[in-house]
Amino acid sequence: MTTLDTVRPSRRGLLKGATGAVLLGFHLPSRHAAAQSAPASAPPELNAWVVIHPDDRVVLRMAKTEMGQGVRTGLAQMFAEEMHCDWSKLSTEYVTPGQSLARNRVWGNFLTAGSQGIRSSQEIVRKGGAAARMMLTQAAATRWGVPAGECSAKDSVITHSGSGRTLRYAEVVAEAARLTPPADVPLKDPQQWTVIGKPVSRLDTADKTTGKQVYGQDLRMPGMLVAVPRRCPVFGGTVKSFDAAAVSGKPGVRHVLKVGDSAVAVVADTFWQAKTALDALPVEWDTGENGRVSSETISAILDEGLTAPEAFIGNQQGDARAAIAGAARRIEATYSYPYQNHAPMEPMNATVVWTPTRCDVWCPTQNGEAALAAAAQAAGLPQTACDIHRVDLGGGFGRRTVHDWLADAILIARQVPGTPIKTMWTREEDMVQGRYHPVTKCRLVAGLDAENRIVGLHMRISGQSILSTAFPGGLQNGRDPVQFQGLNAGGAEGAIGYTFPNLLIDHAMRNPHVPAHFWRGVNHNQNAIYLECFLDEVAHATNQDPLALRRSLMANHPKHLAVLNAVAERIGWGSPAPAGVHRGLAQQMGFGSYVAAAAEVSVERGELKVHRIVAATDCGHAVNPRQIEMQVEGSFVYGLSAMLYGACTVKDGAIEQTNFDTYNVMRLGEMPKVETIILPSGGFWGGVGEPTIMVAAPAVLNAVFAGTGRRIRDMPLGDQLRQRG
Amino acid sequence: MATLNINGRSVQVDADPETPLLWAIREHIGLTGTKYGCGIAQCGACTVHLDGVAVRSCALPLSAVAEDQKILTIEGLSPDGTHPLQVAWRALDVPQCGFCQSGMIMAAAALLAEKPRPTDEDINEAITNICRCGTYNRVRAGIRQAALGGTAG
Ligand code: FES
Ligand code: FES
Numbered sequence: 001m002t003t004l005d006t007v008r009p010s011r012r013g014l015l016k017g018a019t020g021a022v023l024l025g026f027h028l029p030s031r032h033a034a035a036q037s038a039p040a041s042a043p044p045e046l047n048a049w050v051v052i053h054p055d056d057r058v059v060l061r062m063a064k065t066e067m068g069q070g071v072r073t074g075l076a077q078m079f080a081e082e083m084h085c086d087w088s089k090l091s092t093e094y095v096t097p098g099q100s101l102a103r104n105r106v107w108g109n110f111l112t113a114g115s116q117g118i119r120s121s122q123e124i125v126r127k128g129g130a131a132a133r134m135m136l137t138q139a140a141a142t143r144w145g146v147p148a149g150e151c152s153a154k155d156s157v158i159t160h161s162g163s164g165r166t167l168r169y170a171e172v173v174a175e176a177a178r179l180t181p182p183a184d185v186p187l188k189d190p191q192q193w194t195v196i197g198k199p200v201s202r203l204d205t206a207d208k209t210t211g212k213q214v215y216g217q218d219l220r221m222p223g224m225l226v227a228v229p230r231r232c233p234v235f236g237g238t239v240k241s242f243d244a245a246a247v248s249g250k251p252g253v254r255h256v257l258k259v260g261d262s263a264v265a266v267v268a269d270t271f272w273q274a275k276t277a278l279d280a281l282p283v284e285w286d287t288g289e290n291g292r293v294s295s296e297t298i299s300a301i302l303d304e305g306l307t308a309p310e311a312f313i314g315n316q317q318g319d320a321r322a323a324i325a326g327a328a329r330r331i332e333a334t335y336s337y338p339y340q341n342h343a344p345m346e347p348m349n350a351t352v353v354w355t356p357t358r359c360d361v362w363c364p365t366q367n368g369e370a371a372l373a374a375a376a377q378a379a380g381l382p383q384t385a386c387d388i389h390r391v392d393l394g395g396g397f398g399r400r401t402v403h404d405w406l407a408d409a410i411l412i413a414r415q416v417p418g419t420p421i422k423t424m425w426t427r428e429e430d431m432v433q434g435r436y437h438p439v440t441k442c443r444l445v446a447g448l449d450a451e452n453r454i455v456g457l458h459m460r461i462s463g464q465s466i467l468s469t470a471f472p473g474g475l476q477n478g479r480d481p482v483q484f485q486g487l488n489a490g491g492a493e494g495a496i497g498y499t500f501p502n503l504l505i506d507h508a509m510r511n512p513h514v515p516a517h518f519w520r521g522v523n524h525n526q527n528a529i530y531l532e533c534f535l536d537e538v539a540h541a542t543n544q545d546p547l548a549l550r551r552s553l554m555a556n557h558p559k560h561l562a563v564l565n566a567v568a569e570r571i572g573w574g575s576p577a578p579a580g581v582h583r584g585l586a587q588q589m590g591f592g593s594y595v596a597a598a599a600e601v602s603v604e605r606g607e608l609k610v611h612r613i614v615a616a617t618d619c620g621h622a623v624n625p626r627q628i629e630m631q632v633e634g635s636f637v638y639g640l641s642a643m644l645y646g647a648c649t650v651k652d653g654a655i656e657q658t659n660f661d662t663y664n665v666m667r668l669g670e671m672p673k674v675e676t677i678i679l680p681s682g683g684f685w686g687g688v689g690e691p692t693i694m695v696a697a698p699a700v701l702n703a704v705f706a707g708t709g710r711r712i713r714d715m716p717l718g719d720q721l722r723q724r725g
Numbered sequence: 726m727a728t729l730n731i732n733g734r735s736v737q738v739d740a741d742p743e744t745p746l747l748w749a750i751r752e753h754i755g756l757t758g759t760k761y762g763c764g765i766a767q768c769g770a771c772t773v774h775l776d777g778v779a780v781r782s783c784a785l786p787l788s789a790v791a792e793d794q795k796i797l798t799i800e801g802l803s804p805d806g807t808h809p810l811q812v813a814w815r816a817l818d819v820p821q822c823g824f825c826q827s828g829m830i831m832a833a834a835a836l837l838a839e840k841p842r843p844t845d846e847d848i849n850e851a852i853t854n855i856c857r858c859g860t861y862n863r864v865r866a867g868i869r870q871a872a873l874g875g876t877a878g
Binding site for chain 1: 740741745748751753759760762764765767768798799800806810811814815818819820822823824825826827830848849850852853854855856857858860862864865
């Protein structure tokens with residue numbers, strides 16, 4: 001069997017360079033060499049999940065990717081809970097998708113997205129820990145000649161209750177590894193948990209405070225060159241011509257390449273040399289039809305969809321159109337949500353060594369298996385001749401679940417066989433070659449009876465489907481089910497929290513050429529704004545308290561209601577706010593969790609200040625309250641950045657914003673106080689990385705209305721409050 | 726050939742004088758704790774100290790750095806990761822992905838060196854670095870904790 005240590009960029013493989021900087025060891029890559037070098041001294045693998053070293057260090061293997069969301073620590077907690085190992089000696093390592101492939105996908109799905117890190121692997125990881133403990137305990141019992149039932153384990157030590165004898169895990173791991181894994185692996189009752197649910201510190205903080213943490217951007221290998229690519233800025237466009245000779249003599253430049261049909265790249269000794277030459281490289285693009293698309297033309301197409309007769313149905317109860325037609329009063333509004341770039345702090349990159357028989361990649365990815373598939377295809381090799389060695393991500397937010405950047409990096413490396421090539425995107429490339437939060441509009445119409453009760457609601461969404469570009473296989477007869485996140489009749493990915501006597505939520509799919517993708521919070525971001533702000537409009541238009549109106553629709557939705565009530569109570573809803581401060585509420589369910597937020601804001605001379613946000617989360621089981629707090633705070637920065645500033649506009653077929661000067665994001669000084677309430681009601685596993693982002697914008701926008709009477713319906717806010725309205 | 730004084734060492738850098746200090750630090754000297762986030766002085770991921778003052782090294786050409794100016798990077802902030810900010814950062818679990826954190830810590834260290842007891846307003850003004858993971862409130866708490874610890878810089 002191929003040993004793990006030979007094919008991963010292990011700690012051992014991180015060589016100290018002469019300057020003290022970290023180099024990535026360049027030792028691999030042939031399967032042959034790996035098979036030969038299986039070291040006799042390798043610490044025993046107990047099962048696929050865990051290696052126990054003679055000095056008691058326990059190494060947990062991880063298929064999910066750490067990108068800041070704390071999944072490494074959360075998974076380790078769940079594993080340690082069942083394994084009863086010494087927490088202070090626990091660490092993690094990444095497995096590669098190549099190893100997983102060779103072992104019948106023993107580590108399950110590598111996808112780390114959709115706030116799934118904990119949800120989708122909690123059972124397999126807990127069972128891996130429990131099985132390890134059972135095998136170790138059995139091995140000790142066998143050695144002592146006593147029944148395993150008389151032995152227990154704690155902090156990596158097995159004790160026989162009758163005699164008081166003890167053995168350390170490391171002392172019996174070799175025997176344990178020879179046992180047949182138990183078929184029946186009972187898990188602890190949540191009442192017995194001692195590690196899950198504790199606010200333990202993260203396992204990976206120290207290196208992030210000293211500059212030692214190695215990201216994809218930092219990788220170095222002997223003989224490595226750096227490539228900086230540029231794709232046609234108009235999606236779907238191609239390279240017509242480029243004048244390599246104009247820059248090939250510049251300092252450090254080694255190659256000037258065409259990459260596929262639609263990109264060029266300069267390969268040089270350093271990033272700066274490559275970038276400088278690329279900036280000077282004359283390129284002519286063939287932008288085709290798409291070169292005529294602009295934000296205005298896209299907007300017109302979406303407007304048409306708002307009233308188009310044909311639409312995919314997401315949620316339907318009764319006959320909303322008839323109820324609205326016969327209603328005593330109608331309230332109607334149209335909202336819009338723009339393209340947004342993920343803009344993780346670390347721009348896209350990948351380091352590749354390609355030869356005609358083997359392709360190895362070191363890169364930050366949210367999905368090792370998808371990266372492997374993309375790599376093999378671009379490399380022209382079978383998956384078994386490729387592998388992906390992961391490094392922690394400098395942010396992901398969904399962008400690193402799709403591997404367009406990796407495919408291009410491999411197409412570059414193929415033209416320089418045998419040489420390690422680090423392909424690095426500039427921030428500018430990252431901004432204009434994104435996979436964007438989809439663009440949509442929404443027209444909402446409510447019919448009210450004489451007592452101002454909603455008798456019918458029609459919510460028509462018009463705009464872009466993520467699955468159509470990201471995963472067409474997920475469409476259901478053309479319908480994109482992801483479009484209706486938070487608006488569904490039921491289900492973990494987003495059940496609506498209200499009951500209307502008549503309801504119609506439908507989607508007129510309109511797909512511009514700009515590629516859309518999953519973006520932290522995904523379609524909840526706009527769906528929550530549309531519904532939660534519109535309900536607020538109905539409340540104000542009918543002189544009802546926004547909380548009371550919501551409550552009147554939530555009798556059948558106790559979990560949604562519980563988090564809403566919690567934030568309302570904590571913020572002091574119904575009692576006077578501080579002078580000049582106004583409040584807003586929102587709730588939503590998604591990624592398996594129920595969340596609500598209450599915001600306090602003030603607006604002075606058009607300047608919005610968000611003072612305080614109270615957020616409540618019911619994620620079923622709360623694995624690490626401290627991590628949840630961090631995720632909630634972070635989700636508000638991401639969500640409020642989007643609400644305040646986030647817009648990518650299109651001109652002549654290309655994205656206009658090229659860096660943080662034109663794609664602004666929130667800074668520390670704008671950050672409100674965040675109070676996190678965790679209300680784990682048990683019985684299910686909800687996500688925490690994304691859910692609270694859903695309620696950030698609508699809670700603030702509803703507070704803005706309370707303070708100014710201005711209803712902001714077009715995202716982002718930008719300078720709308722400074723304009724007269 | 727430029728001579729730089731970096732983390733107390735004098736090093737020769739064979740790079741075009743227009744090369745930004747960031748890339749000399751990362752690619753020529755090999756210290757990769759200082760990050761590239763935007764290249765146009767917007768995000769602060771590349772923050773280092775130049776004679777004790779926080780600067781965005783992506784926008785500073787080598788030609789603008791004199792031989793005797795002291796450059797300090799995250800790797801040189803403390804010999805063993807025990808600068809009060811680093812200690813506070815670990816106690817509070819400030820980093821998420823961590824990519825912005827070298828720059829955050831260097832910006833905060835320059836602030837504390839100048840104002841050992843910064844007000845909230847001081848912090849707002851000094852820390853304009855971008856963190857996409859959203860660690861801002863913990864960054865603030867970390868600076869406060871380090872300031873209470875007494876020593877700085
Ligand atoms: S990289 Fe220098 S400020 Fe962003
Ligand atoms: S911790 Fe990820 S960008 Fe700041």
